[in-house]
Amino acid sequence: MPPIPDRSGPARLAYGATAVLIGATASLGSAFVGVNLPFIQGRLGLTPVEGAWLTAAYAMTNVSGNLLFLRFRQQFGIRLFAALGLVLYATMTLLNTLWDDYTAALVIRALCGFATVPLSTLTIFYMLQAAGQKHSMGGLIVGLSIAQAATPFAYVVSPALTFSEEPHVLYLFESGLALCSLAAVALLQLPESPKARILARGDLLTYLLVCPALALVVAVLTQGRLQWWPDHPWLAVALCAALVLMATAFVYEEVRPAPLIYHELLFAGSTMRFALGAFGLRFVLSEQTYGASGLLGLLGAGPDQLQGYYAIILMSLAAGVGVAALVFTPPRAAVLAIVALAFMATGAFLDADATGSVRPQQFLGSQAMLGFANGLFFGPILIFGVLGALKGGFEKLVTFIVLFIVSQTLGGLAGSALLGTIQQHREQVYSAQINASIDPTDAIVAQRLQSQARQFAPVLTDPALQRAQGTRQLGQASTLQANVLAYNDVFRLTGALALLLLAWLSIQTLLTMIKSKEQGGTPAPAGGGAS
Known part of the structure; x- marks a missing residue:
């Protein structure tokens, strides 16, 4: 890590602004693709399966990039590391504005996933320079958490960028961020860190x-x-x-003789408990990225209607990061994780009584809780794990960083995959139950069908066609209701998982405190209880 000298107020402000700029550059490109995927699919004529490969291509290369880049940075220095990452990313985003087809999008997304790995590290280093040695822990938490704001921020600004219905505007915005970051890094360089020949x-x-x-x-x-x-x-x-x-x-x-992956650290009990806790927290937060967003999209909430909704999530996320930066110490990591889980469980259960008439405003309180929880746990839990990993030596840090990145990436993807599978299965179950209860001979059902058919009288003169369209519309309404009930099951499941994690973490923390008291010491940062 580069040294952190004492700097003047304006210099620290400049380093902080550069950290935010690089962090936005590193994370907004992927967020823009995920947020605007239906728009991109329609523009390129893609199926949902083809569109999903665009987000997968980025994650497929990004998830393992730190395995190679951490040692590369230690051997060749931070400046070369920064220049290569930014030049590669800027080149890829500029190519995206010129080469606009599906094959190009896949290749560029994959290369961007690899290129943004150095940018995430640069964000942390620049924020540490802004925070100074005295507030380095808070600066580290803020630097780690900038990427978490990418998706809500992308939802807030995307309607303005897609107003022209040209994807080049998104790509130009992404390219502009990359070029501005390159200029900022060239003008405001980091102190060079010590180098060591460790690549093999x-x-x-x-x-x-x-x-x-x-x-x-x-x-x-x-x-x-x-x-x-x-x-x-x-x-x-x-x-x-x-x-x-x-x-x-x-x-x-x-x-x-000098491995990248240390088995004794990877398979240690405390490491496994930490990975399970980090994976579980990210899995539960899928309730926000898949559950609430999916339900609102199903009910017809468009990007313009969701701007205020995601602005609230963004502000609550920032509040969570601020609280974590102010109060975090290693012994408090478990407390912050417990509080975050309590917010997650409460938010999930608040969403579990949704109806077909729900609107974004009714989700603001619950989703603000989840946004706050996201900001509260992400930075502290990583710092806590790093402190424990460093007890085994700096060379083992690569193993831990890769484990954490994998747990967060796969936790988010597994959450969306499993919750989506459950939602689809439950929708089929509820659809069968609702359709089985619809009896055309029932007076209420017959009256509803007649009412639906009369709506088409101005455009259809054939009574048989009117009845067919009325029946079809009633079927669509029952399918919508089945989907809403299925999403409610998803919310209840994530709430239950959050409570289960909360109970497990509380027990582990209590056991760690008892063990520490018996030994006459204080809880160690690497204790498995604060996973």
Whole structure:
């Protein structure tokens, strides 16, 4: 890590602004694609399956990038590391404005996923320079959390950028951010950190084994719900191939003198508890990215109607980050995670009584709770884990960082995949129940069908066609109601999972405190209880 000298107020402000600019550059490109995916699909004439590959391509390369880049930065220095990442990303975004078809979009998204890995690290380093040595812990939390604001911010600004219905506007905005970041880094450089020759030839082979393994898992989680799990055998083949590649990488790393992946850290009990907790927290937060957003989209809420909704989420996220930055110390990590889980459970259960007439305004309180929880736990839980990993030596940090990134990426994808699968299954169950209860001979049902048919009288003169359209409209209404009930089940499930995690974490924390008291010391930052 570069040194953090004492700086003047204006210099710290400049470093902080540069950190926000680089953080926005690193995360907004992917967020824009995810938020505007229906718009991009319509523009390029893509199916939902083809569109999902655009988001998968980015995650497939991004999830494993730190495995290689951490050692590269330590050997060649932060400045070369920054220049290569920004130049590659700026080049890719500029190509996106010129080469506008599906193949190009896939290639560029994949390369952008790889190129943004250095930018995330740069964001943290610049924010540390802004915070100074005295407030470095708070600066680290803010730097880590900037990327979490990308999706709500993308929802807020996207309606203005897509007003012309030209995707080039999105790509030009992304390119502008990349070029501005490149200029800012050139003008305001980081202090050079000490270098060490730690790269080995074997590192590349490990990366070439782990990267496709994780990429295959990402592909399965992204496509499984859309293509439906039992209908496509390639999903099972991909998971088996990922398992073989990962096992081969572990065996190879076991015999290396200076491995990238340290098994004793990776499979330690405290590390596994930490990874499970981090994965579970990200999984539960899928209630916001998939559940509430999916239901509002189903009910017809467009981008313009969701701007205020996501502005509230953005502000609550910022509030959570601010609180975490002000109060965090390693012994408080478990307390912050418990509070975050309590907010998640409360928000999820508040959403579980939605109806077909619900609007974004009715979700503001619950989703503000989830946004606050997201800001409250993300930075502290990573810092807590890093402090524990550093007890085994700095060389083991690569293993931990990769584990955390994988847990967060796969936790989010698994949450969307599993919750989406449950929602689709429950919708089918509720549709069957509702349709079975509709009896055309019932007086109320017959009156409803007549009312629906009369709506088409001004445009259809044939009574049979009027009745057919009325029946079809009633069927659409029952399907909508079944979907709403299925989303309510999703909300209840995530609330229950949050309570389960809350109970598990509270027990682990209590056991850690008891053990520490018996030993006559204070709870250690690396204790498994504050996972």
